Amino acid sequence: MDALSYLFDWKTFLLLGAIxxxxxxxxxxxxxxxHLRRGWMLDLIYATFNGAxxxxxxxxxxxxxxVAGRLMIPEFVRAAVGSQPYWIQVIEVLVIxxxxxxxxxxxxxxxxxxxxxxxxxxxxxxLDWLAANRVHPIDQILTKAGSLIxxxxxGFSEAALVTYAVIYQWHAILLHSNVxxxxxxxxxxxxxPDFHHWHHSxxxxxxxxxxxxxxxxxxxxxxxxxxxxxxxxxxGCSDNVPETYGKQLLYPFRQILLRRRRxxxxxxxxxxxx
Ligand SMILES: [Zn+2]
Numbered sequence: 425m426d427a428l429s430y431l432f433d434w435k436t437f438l439l440l441g442a443i444x445x446x447x448x449x450x451x452x453x454x455x456x457x458x459h460l461r462r463g464w465m466l467d468l469i470y471a472t473f474n475g476a477x478x479x480x481x482x483x484x485x486x487x488x489x490x491v492a493g494r495l496m497i498p499e500f501v502r503a504a505v506g507s508q509p510y511w512i513q514v515i516e517v518l519v520i521x522x523x524x525x526x527x528x529x530x531x532x533x534x535x536x537x538x539x540x541x542x543x544x545x546x547x548x549x550x551l552d553w554l555a556a557n558r559v560h561p562i563d564q565i566l567t568k569a570g571s572l573i574x575x576x577x578x579g580f581s582e583a584a585l586v587t588y589a590v591i592y593q594w595h596a597i598l599l600h601s602n603v604x605x606x607x608x609x610x611x612x613x614x615x616x617p618d619f620h621h622w623h624h625s626x627x628x629x630x631x632x633x634x635x636x637x638x639x640x641x642x643x644x645x646x647x648x649x650x651x652x653x654x655x656x657x658x659x660g661c662s663d664n665v666p667e668t669y670g671k672q673l674l675y676p677f678r679q680i681l682l683r684r685r686r687x688x689x690x691x692x693x694x695x696x697x698x
Contacts, residue, residue: 437471440597444553448602453617453655454550457602461550463558469669470557474564481565488569489576502579513584514591518638520578521571521588525637526646528570532563533632536683540663540676541566547665547672551624555600560676571637595638600624611651615640618655625656 445459493502505513532542544560575585598605599620607616615638623634633650636642643649665675 433475436593440553440594444597444601444603448552451604452602453604453621454602457550457552459552461552463548463550463667464552464554466667466669466672467548467554467558470559471554473669474557474559474561477561478564478568481561482568482572485565485569485572486576489573492573493577493579497577497579506579506581510581510583510587513580514587517575517580517584517588518591520574521592522637522639522642524570524572524574525567526635526642528567529635529637530632530648532567533635537676537680538566540679543661543663543665544672544675546624546661547663548624549660551600551602551621551659553597553601556596560673562676592638599637611640612644612649613641614638619651621656621659622650622652624659626658626660626662627656630656 448459505516508516529542532538541560541563545558545563548555548558572585575588595615599615599617601617603617605616605618607614611619615634615636619634619636619640622630630650633648634640634643635646635648640649640651666672
């Protein structure tokens, strides 16, 4: 394997482009949006460099999941889980992983320090098939930890976990893509592009809604679903996220340090004033 292939799965990337560029052209949710929209180059950089960081992080997570399973889950439970029929396991992994995804994603929106990492992903102002790549590595690794460690710990078979990983990757690209997909009432069960576009929208009524990655019924269950008729007209967030890869990687750390300094100087003023 050459260095570029290790860093970046360009064959899958080209295949995704060959499928999604024509789909966006023919069935665009926002047909007026340009293919080379604002920020596409930045998202291409994310697609190239984030892969290696996430691969290393994911390997550590798999190891953590297996160790946690051996320590906390009785062997007969792991054996029973792993010996179920393949498709049952795939469905169970989808549900367990997405509950983990929902909870971690909601935490990223709830806690100010975590939000600074997630704001990088929400800084995208025009969504398309490349947009899913713009995720801070810490965000990506913690989210994968929440969804994958329980699945590895419970002892699901390798085939079921690999199937889930492939479904997740393609579904994540579809959710961010500029493609209209109409699935009728099923949209309250499975996440569709309009469901996730509302999550990225800069409309006040849609803030902190639609956290699920794949199963929109989780948001229905937890009271955070928002899918009115029509599509969002504005995307992004109010954070002033910088526009280059390096600066975006540093952004959350700088913001957390700044906040800490402000708190310290405020405490100093209060103590000298008293
Ligand atoms: Zn989010």
